[in-house]
Amino acid sequence: MAITRYDITKSKIYPVIVLEHWLSIKTLNRLIGFLESLFLAFIIVSLVGSMILNKLNLADVSYWNHQLWFKLLSLLCFVLGLLIIMFMFRTYLRSAYYFENIVNNQYRGKDLYTFTVGRILYSAPKENWLRGFILSATGQTILHRCGLTAEKITDFLKTCPAGQLSLTLSAERVIFLRELADALYRENEEFSRWLYSVGIGETEFLQVVDWVVKGIENDELHDRFWRRENLARIGSLGRSWSYGLTPHLDLYSLDLLEQPAAQYSPYEVSFRRAEAAKIENILSRASEANVLLIGESESMRLDTLWALAKEIKRGTILPQLEHKRVLLFDSSLFLAGFKARADFEREVIKILDEAVAAGDVILVFKDFANFIQGAASLQSQVFGLLDPYLLSSRLQVIAAVDTDKFHRILESRSEVMTRFEKVQISELTAEETIAVILSNVDDLEKQSGISFSYQALRQIVKNADAYLTNGDLVEKSKSLIAEIVPWILKQKGKIVVGIKEVDDYVSAKTNIPTGEIKETEKETLLNLDKILQKRVIGQKQAVLAVASALKRARAGVQNQSRPLGSFLFLGPTGVGKTETAKALTAAYFGEENKLMRLDMTEYQDEGSLERLIGSFSNDKPGTLTNLIRQNVFGVLLLDEFEKAHKDVMNLFLQVLDEGFFSDMNGKRVNARNLIFIATSNAGAAKIWDLLKAGQDPAEQKDEIINLVVNQGDYKPELLNRFDEIVIFRPLGPTELKQIADLMLKKLAKRLEPKGFHLVVNDYLADRVSREGANEMFGARPMNRYIQDKIEQAIADKIIAGELKAGMSVEFTQPVTGQIDQFNLVIHQGI
């Protein structure tokens, strides 16, 4: 049976809800403020009035003076009484509100619903629970967090549906706001459709509800300074008196518990607690309590250490670790001070002895591998010095190291591996990162006055994952938020950050078009095939395939977990394969130098894979890794792909399928914002044969593909990974002439700034195309021909002083007898 208005009255907190409805905490606060001022004013007036009457020394002054006092005292008592009533009511309301939001509600298990739910149900007009939810303060906050503006909410309310709710009130369980919101979402189709139109599904909606409720709870709990969790943050006195001083160690280390980042919020979402708990367990052992903390980025390792420091500060740590100090030892700073082995070793022993004598030190080596290596450069086998300390119960050590250095330097050293227990930090998933961001963003919002919609925060995490390369996802997302805040503040009047603002910022930062397609970009995309065809002659099918793929990618309909596009261009030399890649880069990415190029003939031997992804043994980064990390967005051209070694081909199997690969250190390299174009001459002979037989090679694509597979040029599974295999046709005389014309015009354009005008006539284009191109190499030799015959002739004339700035030069048909030569005519004026 659905909830009725009558059901609501059965709750124990119903009287509070009624009272709060008519006299909210806000109103009470205002009234209390007013009465306090009034009370103060009466006291002042009484004192001043009494003094004046005494000074006047009038007859009956004593009588009036007494009368005034009585009246004022009466008013004072009345105002004080009112103040006490207000105070009592406020305490009553806040107490109920408080019980409502935290988990330890003493009514829980007995009552019907929580305070927030009660307020919504009580204020709902005509049992329209949905309307009640939308109109409530909490409901409004939730909807604003969903990116819905006040205007949109008002518009929806005009057509607000009946607001069904099939929840029943029972003594067995309490209805929380989350349950109410979920029921409203599921049972009111128009409401869910409305939210879905702004990208909020059921899961997202409930996450927003949790976020808002948590925010209210935190504010309420923070205000209650007398709660033990809040008081515990103050710390304690006299504990350190029982432990020793560490003056030498302090020179090179940082006490994490004393840092602002260790200032915990008692109610924050736990972050890296699982790893911190593992460390806690290992450090609590009687001996060999040493941890090797392995994490890809420094922020991941530090976040784990902060989590441990917070647990110690909070006092929720195992007894063995109570009152411990976590000292982050900066090994680089330490190493910088020594040139001689003896001095270094003496100081190492001194700081270790100090740490042991102090009795409250957890020593953290910030970069343990670096410390070992640095010591080795001083000819010191420092591990031998550390070993007795690591073996004993007197000192707890955390050696932090990145994944790469762990594999390269430490993993193979058995003496290290036996003394330490590994704790590996894994990167958080996007969903986990969103939860962390949601619990952290409140403080930033309060400081800046900016508020983020839920979708904006999701978009931040998504963009950080897709477009930012350095650091782990939490760090990247936090940095992005920190950068967006001042950027938004500069734009006057903007206080709400939505998806659009996030996309705009990321686009401006990375030059990668994200979010809505802008007018100029729309123009380019819609006409991309035409733009490309102006430059790529005679390859309409290829151009259309590439343009369509890019449109799909930009519209967001392509598979997000693959590269933007991947194409294999098959065809003879000189037919425009590379030119298509260049034209695409110039048209869409704005400049040709966004085209990255790898000549795969250089990657034919056994060591090719190492050269591409980096070498673990000699710590050399890979060409492909560097290229992609530096240019996350662009076109990667793989020339003569069929010549690559089979290991390289296998690498691209993964890259084309999943959009990423791992470098030599196991670090993920994201290639999902790239277009891969592989060119190949495989099957070129067959294409020629088909053409000679009067068939269109593009129509015989399957036959050509079968041939290249049978020849062993490509494995079928690799070919299947490409979005499109495009057959490039050999060029005919007309197309070659068009290309010649284009190339000559390019030359003319290059000459223009120097004041020379090259007349590109039909004869010149025709002859260049006939003599410059050939069947074997297509249009490729044409460039050389223009250099040798045209550019050289112009250069000779310039040097001879016959061609000067302001003159035109024209190549015409030669006179009889000089058939292999051009007739070069120079005109005065342009």
Added chain:
Amino acid sequence: MGLTSTLVYYFWWHYTIALADLARNYAGIFAWLLDFFSIKHLLLNLALPWRRLGEGYPDHFNWEGFFAAVVVNTLMRLVGILFRLLMIVAGLISLVASIIIFVLIFAIWLALPFWLLFLFILSWKLLFA
């Protein structure tokens, strides 16, 4: 729901849940004061040398070194005991003060509705005095 029933609920809350809350909150403050002045910790480590400072005993026994170590270590322990005792006393004073304040607040809370009544009656009487 009328004003009367709201008031009835209020007074029920005032003398049941609110009192329980007050007591619970005070228990939290009391526990925190114990923790803040580290009373248990200081008692357990009362005789430890101040900041663990002290003189090591000589590797090869000699009277001079031995007595020097004994004197320094005894002094450090005495300093430790003195400071710890001072802190413990400060903590105990704070605890006693907190108990007195809690009893006062408890009493004020119990009498608050009566105070209210008294103030309104007084106000009425003074108005016509």
